[in-house]
Amino acid sequence: MPIIYDETEKIFMLHTPNTTYAFAVVDDCYLAHVYYGKRLHDTGIRYLLREEEPPFVPSVNRREKNSFLDQAWMEYPESGMGDYRESAFCMRTADGFRGSELRFASYGIEAGKPRLAGLPATWGAEETCSTLNVYCTDARTGVEVCLAYSVFEDVDVVTRSVTVENRGNESVYLEKVLSACIDMENRDYEMVGLFGSWARERHVQRLSLGYGRQNISSFKGESSHQEHPFLALVTPETTQTTGEVYAMNFVYSGNFIAQAERSQFDSVRMTMGIHPEGFCWKLAPGEQFTAPEVVLTYSDEGLGKMTRTFHELYRTHLIRSPWLRRERPILINNWEATYFDFDEKKLIEIAKEASQLGIEMLVMDDGWFGNRNTDEGSLGDWEVNESKLAGGLACLVEDVKKFGMKFGIWFEPEMISPDSKLFRKHPDWAIQIPGRDITQSRAQYVLDLSRQEVVDRVYEMVAEILRNADISYVKWDMNRQLTTMGSAALPADRQGELYHRYMLGVYQLQERLLAEFPELLLENCSGGGARFDAGMLYYSPQIWCSDDTDAVERLAIQEGTAMVYPLSCMGAHVSACPNHIVGRNTSFETRGHVALAGTFGYELDVTKLSAEEKELIKEQTVFYHRYHALVAEGDYYRLLSAGETGGADSFLVVSKDKSRALLFYVQVLARANRKNRLLRLQGLSPEKMYRVCGKCYTGAVLMYAGLNIKLLQGDFKSLLWEIEEITE
Ligand code: DGJ
Numbered sequence: 001m002p003i004i005y006d007e008t009e010k011i012f013m014l015h016t017p018n019t020t021y022a023f024a025v026v027d028d029c030y031l032a033h034v035y036y037g038k039r040l041h042d043t044g045i046r047y048l049l050r051e052e053e054p055p056f057v058p059s060v061n062r063r064e065k066n067s068f069l070d071q072a073w074m075e076y077p078e079s080g081m082g083d084y085r086e087s088a089f090c091m092r093t094a095d096g097f098r099g100s101e102l103r104f105a106s107y108g109i110e111a112g113k114p115r116l117a118g119l120p121a122t123w124g125a126e127e128t129c130s131t132l133n134v135y136c137t138d139a140r141t142g143v144e145v146c147l148a149y150s151v152f153e154d155v156d157v158v159t160r161s162v163t164v165e166n167r168g169n170e171s172v173y174l175e176k177v178l179s180a181c182i183d184m185e186n187r188d189y190e191m192v193g194l195f196g197s198w199a200r201e202r203h204v205q206r207l208s209l210g211y212g213r214q215n216i217s218s219f220k221g222e223s224s225h226q227e228h229p230f231l232a233l234v235t236p237e238t239t240q241t242t243g244e245v246y247a248m249n250f251v252y253s254g255n256f257i258a259q260a261e262r263s264q265f266d267s268v269r270m271t272m273g274i275h276p277e278g279f280c281w282k283l284a285p286g287e288q289f290t291a292p293e294v295v296l297t298y299s300d301e302g303l304g305k306m307t308r309t310f311h312e313l314y315r316t317h318l319i320r321s322p323w324l325r326r327e328r329p330i331l332i333n334n335w336e337a338t339y340f341d342f343d344e345k346k347l348i349e350i351a352k353e354a355s356q357l358g359i360e361m362l363v364m365d366d367g368w369f370g371n372r373n374t375d376e377g378s379l380g381d382w383e384v385n386e387s388k389l390a391g392g393l394a395c396l397v398e399d400v401k402k403f404g405m406k407f408g409i410w411f412e413p414e415m416i417s418p419d420s421k422l423f424r425k426h427p428d429w430a431i432q433i434p435g436r437d438i439t440q441s442r443a444q445y446v447l448d449l450s451r452q453e454v455v456d457r458v459y460e461m462v463a464e465i466l467r468n469a470d471i472s473y474v475k476w477d478m479n480r481q482l483t484t485m486g487s488a489a490l491p492a493d494r495q496g497e498l499y500h501r502y503m504l505g506v507y508q509l510q511e512r513l514l515a516e517f518p519e520l521l522l523e524n525c526s527g528g529g530a531r532f533d534a535g536m537l538y539y540s541p542q543i544w545c546s547d548d549t550d551a552v553e554r555l556a557i558q559e560g561t562a563m564v565y566p567l568s569c570m571g572a573h574v575s576a577c578p579n580h581i582v583g584r585n586t587s588f589e590t591r592g593h594v595a596l597a598g599t600f601g602y603e604l605d606v607t608k609l610s611a612e613e614k615e616l617i618k619e620q621t622v623f624y625h626r627y628h629a630l631v632a633e634g635d636y637y638r639l640l641s642a643g644e645t646g647g648a649d650s651f652l653v654v655s656k657d658k659s660r661a662l663l664f665y666v667q668v669l670a671r672a673n674r675k676n677r678l679l680r681l682q683g684l685s686p687e688k689m690y691r692v693c694g695k696c697y698t699g700a701v702l703m704y705a706g707l708n709i710k711l712l713q714g715d716f717k718s719l720l721w722e723i724e725e726i727t728e
Helices: 060-073 302-317 344-355 394-401 420-427 454-469 494-515 555-562 588-595 612-635 700-707
Strands: 001-008 011-015 020-025 031-039 089-091 102-111 129-138 141-153 158-167 171-184 190-195 203-208 210-218 232-233 244-250 255-261 267-273 282-283 286-300 331-333 361-364 406-411 473-475 521-526 543-544 571-575 599-603 635-640 650-652 660-667 677-679 689-693 695-698 707-709 717-725
Touching: 001 102, 001 129, 011 129, 011 141, 011 695, 011 717, 020 286, 031 102, 031 171, 031 286, 089 210, 089 282, 089 473, 102 141, 141 695, 158 171, 158 302, 171 244, 171 286, 190 210, 203 232, 210 571, 232 255, 232 267, 244 255, 244 267, 244 302, 244 406, 282 286, 282 494, 286 302, 302 635, 331 344, 344 361, 344 394, 361 473, 394 406, 406 454, 454 494, 494 521, 555 635, 571 588, 588 660, 588 717, 612 660, 689 700, 695 700
Parallel strands: 331 361, 331 599, 361 406, 406 473, 473 521, 521 543, 543 571, 571 599
Antiparallel strands: 001 011, 011 020, 020 031, 089 171, 102 129, 129 141, 141 158, 158 286, 171 267, 171 282, 190 203, 190 232, 210 255, 232 244, 244 286, 255 267, 635 650, 650 660, 660 717, 677 707, 689 695, 689 717
């Protein structure tokens, strides 16, 4: 049984194949965390609460309740009642007092996993997933909190979310509703996170955890380029293959906070949820609020196993697009080829040339609507600019289809330009604080998607374009952070709901789009990769990874991204050189090898390439089809990280049956007077015989002794090798 309540011990035990998560009822009312880690097959773990160590049970000596609350391992800690570590929950009552006393009331276990209303979340069938709902009530207000835990039987994951319901007679104000919290003994943990900037997203960072609070967060209204809703605590010896890892990832795309706190008693509290800054949710009698889902996983085999668990979960229980396991069309996007300077003739020229090289879809990026010839205006005016696209969109799409290609289109539905018909008609639809300037960013404002009429209007404009032309793909962009948060439609005591209501509006838009156009291939994007998160993956099976398409810069970006998300999600394109962001020249071959590690495509003017480069495109497109399924669904093993190894980046993707693998290797800078590298592979079967570049090896030799990788002459050189089992 994946979920057990041991009545004698008063302990909930949640089992995945290799992990156990346990918490207990203490003193008939408190929920205390007991254990998370490697699978336990026994009961009899209540001693882990160390109840004999005073002060533990608060009722034994009521004077010690405060000390109890500040040192026990709490399952869902509350603010202001005596636990001075980071709380997960804070509520203000209508009479202005903060505080709550959530006491265990009841629980229920169900097969499967109910949907979280309006939110993206993992899903699971009754055969593979069970859910535990634990209900706690606050007697003073009548507020009920349901802590939901879903346990997967095919992957080592427990998910948590929280629903608060006001069953009392007066409104309350939720100032903080985090989704997950675990307490544990400190073991000199180090924090692993993903940090970056625009065009430099999700670089891996590892720091030791000191006393006090260290957090990762975004208050930008999006998961952000800079910080990422992922946090892992690892024991110091942790590598890709060894060490213990506790990881959390948020299935949400808006403001978040992920925190680790080392306490005076050397326990560590790890939390994740919606950032409380700027958040205050009024819960009127009868209303419910649901906090988004956090995915928790534990690995005792290093970061590599954590990565493969996330990949498996997202491929089997999160991404619901019918495109998930289909071969995605190889696309060519005109952004870096033309920017705003294009017309239908130029696009047709690109499509014609691309179609002869094996490219299967043309994506028309920004600049096709309103009067948009720069980034100065027209967002919100989703009408085709016929002076640019003579004959209209449907005609262009049909012309492109004549080359056997599909057609994709760019939108930025969440935005409104000050210079747009939409803004002139509805100035109050922009998010703003009355009497203050609305901050512009990229010359644009943000639409108030907390308002249903705004969501409806935006939806209709986007859908109308899709209804009138045969469009297979949409790139959904979002190019600025949220500021000056105010909604003309929300009452004063609900303005603190705007950030989250905005996200609910975005989710509703994407939900509706996929309901009306179920075959649509949706790619999310946010000024590159500012919204590359599990929330967005629920709607789109691929996300544009970064505006930096330089093959060398991409190594760290894709390494960090792939630490959590499957390769099949990472939008990666071959672009022109010198690279538009960093000015670097790399070979066409290396650019291809780096982009083949993701959702493959091109972003350059194919009509300007040399014959040799066109031949390489033909080879790359054939290669993509041959290995697409392996890259998309294989197990990922990170072998080398350029930052750590003197300039070489390498990973391996291995098929589930271990009969095929692909080895990616990039040597960043050439170095003098070095020896060849013996590269130890991972994930193969030690007994099987494999062929690599015409030579035969056992899996054991490749993994334990290593493959001889010659020193390559020149900078930015790469290898992409097939590894195949020899069966005869
Ligand atoms: C930002 C995206 O990341 C780019 O790929 C491109 O679509 C531009 N926006 C267009 O404005």
